[in-house]
Amino acid sequence: MNPVNYLYLAALLFTIGATGVLIRRNAIVVFMCIELMLNACNLAFVTFSRMHGNLDGQIIAFFTMVVAAAEVVVGLAIIVSLFRSRHSASVDDASLMKL
């Protein structure tokens, strides 16, 4: 199969993730959509790695996974603390500061 198809899939997943970030209201779901974007990047890296015949892309995919894991740790800590003090994880409710 032509590896370019995987690039189309990566772009599609990335777009779905980005759209989800923009339209979903629950902070956890927004965060999951960001993770989907990162995984779409991983797919693109691995595909390009296969096309170029070098291993850089695969190594980068490992780094991305570690970064995504670290982001989960920090992000969930922040979102959970917000949820515990407001009993809501909606990003619309977090509006104490407005112009």
Added chain:
Amino acid sequence: MSASAVHSLWTTAATAADPISKIDTPKIEYGQLSPTLIVVGAAIAGVLVEAFVPRKYRYHAQLILSTAALIVAFVAVVMLAADGYGTTKARIAAMGAIAVDGPALFLQGTILLAALVGLFTFAERRLDPEAHGTRVDSFAAQAASVPGSESEQAAVKAGFTTTEVFPLLLFAVAGMLVFPSANDLLTLFIALEVFSLPLYLLCALARRKRLMSQEAAVKYFLLGAFASAFTLFGIALLYGYAGSVSYGTIAQVVDGTVQNVNPALADTMGNDALLLVGAALIVMGLLFKVGAVPFHMWTPDVYQGAPTPVTGFMAAATKVAAFGALLRLLYVVLPGLRWDWRPVMWGVAIITMLGGAIVAITQTDIKRLLAYSSIAHAGFILAGVIATTPDGVSSVLFYLAAYSFVTIGAFAVVTLVRDAGGEATHLSKWAGLGRRSPLVAAVLAVFLLAFAGIPLTSGFAGKFAVFKAAAEGGAAPLVVVGVISSAIAAFFYIRVIVLMFFSEPRPDGPTVAVPSPLTVMAIGVGVAVTLVLGVAPQYFLDLANQAGVFVR
């Protein structure tokens, strides 16, 4: 390339020699990387201090450790620069991952000094009233406790303080040191995350107004992660375009020095769509970090909600690091593409300067006002970036150094003006402050005049340098817009000064807390740098000039 040839890269026939043994041990130049390594080491030691040192000794242990680490790292930067790594011996270290050159060392020195001054504001413990006999700083007693709950009261009563902020600060500084010196896109991304993640946490740790602080952290985190996902996708596309993430190789492919020889790679290598979209996405991520319009939406909320010492540090050091990375990306990787990115950056610079200055006029909160002012300043610095001349680099370096100390100083002054609810950030409460506390008001006035770019302050020297570079680089209309938006910005800085000195103090007005020597030092350094760079900028301009050459 045939499938079997590709597979031979990661599979091997049983009879072939073991390919693993052919990988050379990487050579790491520890001496040239020492500033970063010192800060990372101290941050890890700080985590161990949190784990093993008794609670009552932690604050002093952390403060001494962090101060020493930042000073030693700064000395290391100065020694590297004195050895000529900034000019003649500039090189690429760590197997191509890190560049050790003039801009990198200059910005690392600036970040370390700004972080040191920021550290003093972090450690300030005399501003908040004593909680049950313990002196407390600006950070939550226990970040995990729910605001207003019994567990929070218990934590306050027990006199807990979040001394974890010191290692978090050091981790952020370590990422910032790598960010402007990253020489491949993977290092760039990892450095971006390493300095962003601690900042997200620091934003959530305010002692007062905790709901706002947590909200700021959520906003910063979600938008920051969103932007870094875009950066990563841009990196993926550039990797597909060039087959490498190294700055030098990508630049060669962009220039056409490396021709696309393999027809099997026609889909990716040298495909201009990948280059343009990839470069745009990476630049977008960096513009988010510097807070340029239209990627600025997080700035006012995060600056307002975060604890003020964190805001000051973040506003100064993040901007230095992100502009350093942006300069290197545009000047080293994408100079072959400058006819494509310059018009876009023109547009971004113009709307950033005007947008920041105009929206700032309507602000009523001093922290939000400073946030919008920082957006406008990002626009001024972008004008220098667009110059694409050596003068452009050195003027941006000088502006960043001047701007960072003014910013930390200004936010340090904001921490002093307090009422019963903590910091009194609403501007109406600042009326008549100059009559009650002339010194504090005068110091803030110096900083505001420097922001406005009045002569004899560092702001004037910096603005003059970037606008001169932009005009000589063929961006004269940009300079006209810059001067107009400086005039608009001067209006609201002067308005605050007028409010402080020429209106009647309110009876329920805030009090000015008497700070410890730490904050006094932070503000004093800010004033001194502002005046020295304003009155005698030539030495520092020469320094920035010598440092203004990237290694490739």
